[in-house]
Amino acid sequence: MIDNASIESLKNSIDIVDVIGNYVELKKAGANYKANCPFHGEKTPSFVVSPSKQIYHCFGCGVGGDAIKFVMELEKLAYPEAIEKLASMFNFSLNYTKGSSDYSDAKRLLEAIQRWYVKNLEQNKTAKSYLHDRGVSQNSIERFGIGYVPDGRSVMRFLDSASLPRPQAAEAGIIAQGEDGGYYARLVERITFPIFSPNGAAVGFGGRTITNHPAKYINSPQTKLFNKSRLLYGYNLAKESIYKNKKLIVCEGYLDVVMFHQAGFTEAVATLGTALTQEHLPLLRKGEPKIILAYDGDKAGVSAALKAAQMLAYAGFDGGVVLFPDGQDPADLIAKGESETVAKLLREAKSIIPFVLEKIAESYDLYDPRAKETAYGAMKQFLSGLSQIIKDAYIPMAATLIGVAPAMFGTQTQPNRARESFSQPKNDVAKLSILKTLLEKPELIDFVLDVIDIKMFGTYASLFASVVNGEKEHPQLMGLSVDESIKTMTEKELERALIQFLKTYYEEKLKRIPKDTTMPSSQKVYWIRKIKTDIIPRLKRGELVASVTNI
Known part of the structure; x- marks a missing residue:
């Protein structure tokens, strides 16, 4: 395990500008x-690096953090691996302490258990027969380490005979501890598919039952090495082809990936029992490939493909969607010798945006005026998330699909919504300035909470709560921290800002109370008099008034 003092020393010796400058071209702003x-x-x-705060933040996709987080995200490394990567980049000597929690011990355990799993397969005829019946060749078994x-x-x-401590095996996700304190194996009587990080380190396993267990597939649990939302099965074997051919095929299962590769489609990867998520996007982006979604044509496959296609469209990816017909999946077709059929389907993949538009249109009865109106709203909402050039290109298609005039989608551009900006109305700027001050000077939080309730911040209430809870890595808070257009106030300026905020808040309350149909008349009279004759006059005299939230 890396000594904590050594990690702190490394953090203090590196500059985030130097670190990120090794990966991207930075320009002074x-x-x-x-x-x-x-x-x-x-x-x-829209990616900003702050040397004074030693953090980065992207106003486009929302990522942010310090130098270590940047290396972790970009290189797809675990925390200790990122520390070691930075140390090697800057010729820094790390100190280590002995301990069973060292991540390298977990890696060695995973490698040992993987060798044992492979050995077991050779001795189990039922498991080997299942794989061969599914068309998996011996070469593929060895290549994927099944x-x-x-x-x-x-x-x-095995763990005891190999002197592999059970607590360490539990930390690596191989076994788990029951309520009685005893340990049990997470995977039993299953074919195993080892899962590797992009750089080829074993991090977990997927297991496929051959005993008709209700859970057909089980994955390793979340560990310090295994995050299923950021990993893609087979990526370590596919990345060379992905970079070379500028193409990446996303499918649904381990066997699909194995059979795709066996048939020569070596750009194939799969999600790990979960949908494609925003967390997968940095890995999908590497090498700038076209993304082909190759999903089953059943209801679940269509739904997953639609969600993934929308996300990819918003993120600006190019690519297409293939839905395999008649309930078949790629593994089935390839096993039956229909690789050319698969190749043809991939060549004829429906482009991402037309696929989304068509599926939206198919989801509604367009002969029903109300359903048609709903379809129009859904389509307009999807198009509004695209860049204006792309949106304009697909408006005619959208209009044709649901049978409305293209003019209904509007001709005026909206600003690109990808960039999250803090250019807000004056009252919002004041709220953000208060939040930024508390972010930079947390010792003032109690002072503010004495006079303002979190709910009074309206749309910024959740952001206020994040400040109070010290969630400094919240993406919007990072953006706020590096946004130079939002001012950090002195304590005196903060007091004046709070008084102005409260005046505005209670003046708005005065306008709304008479219209409130849920409040008894007697209460209305009381609160109107209280605000007019007590609260607002005190605020005008420069006196802070404790928040009143039970109006």
Whole structure:
């Protein structure tokens, strides 16, 4: 395990500008630096690096953090690996302490258990027969490291015989601890598919039952090495082809990936029992490939493909969607010798945006005026999330699909919504200035909470709560921290801002109370008199008034 003092020393010796400058071209912009975000495609720089705060934030995709977080995200590394990467970049010597929690011990354990799984497969005829019946060749079994895990007692015996501590095995996700304190194997009587990080380190396993267990597939739990929302099965084997051919095929299962590769489609990867998420996007972006979604044509597959296609469209990816017909999946077709059919389907993939538009139109009865109106709203909402050039290109298609005039989608451009800006109305700027001050000077939080309730901040209430809870890595708070247009106030300026905020708040209350149909008349009279004759006069005299939220 890396010594904590050593980690702190490394943090103090590196400059985030130097670190990120090794990966992207930074340009000076006032007190900060700017660049095109390395985590999502963009033409106008919205990625900001603050040397004074030693953090980065992208106003486009929302990522942010310190130098270590940047290396973790960009290189797809665990925290200790990122520390070691930075140390090697800056010729810094790390100190280590002994301990069973060292992440490298977990990696060694995973590698040992993987070798044992592979050995077991050779000795289990049922498991091998299943794979061969599914069309998986011996070469693919070896290439993907497919194995087999027997009963739970065998797992425990192996760990003991190999001197692999059970607590360490639990930390790596191989076993789990029950309520009685005893340990049990997470995977039993399953074919195993080892899951690797992009750089080829074993981080977890997927297991496929061959005993008709209700859970057909089980994955390793979340561990310090395994985050299923950021990993793609087979990526370590596919990345060379992805970079070379500028194409990436996303499918639904482990066997689909294995059979795709076996048939020569070596750009194939799969999500790990979860939908494609925003967290996958940086990995999908690497090498700037076209993304082909290759999903089953059943209801669940269509739904997953639609959600993934919308997300990819908003993120600016190019690519297409293939839905395999008649309830078949890629593995089935390839096993039956229909690789050319698969190749043809991939070549004829429906482009992402037309696919989304068509599926939206198909979801409604367009002969029903109300359903048609709903379809129009859904389509307009989807198009509004695209860049104006792309939106304009697809308005005629959208209009044709639901049978309305193109003019109904509007001709005026909206600003690109990808960039989250803090250019707000005056009252919003005041609220953000208060939040930024509390972010920079947390010792003033109690002072503010004495006079303002979090709910009084309206749309910024959740952001206020994040400040109070010290969630400094909240994406919007990071953006607020590096936004030079929002001012950090002195304590005196903060007091004046609070008085003005409260005046505005109670003046608005005065306008709304008479219209409130839920409030008894007697209460209305009381609160109107209280605000007019007590609260607002005190505020005008420069006196802070404790918040009143039970109006």
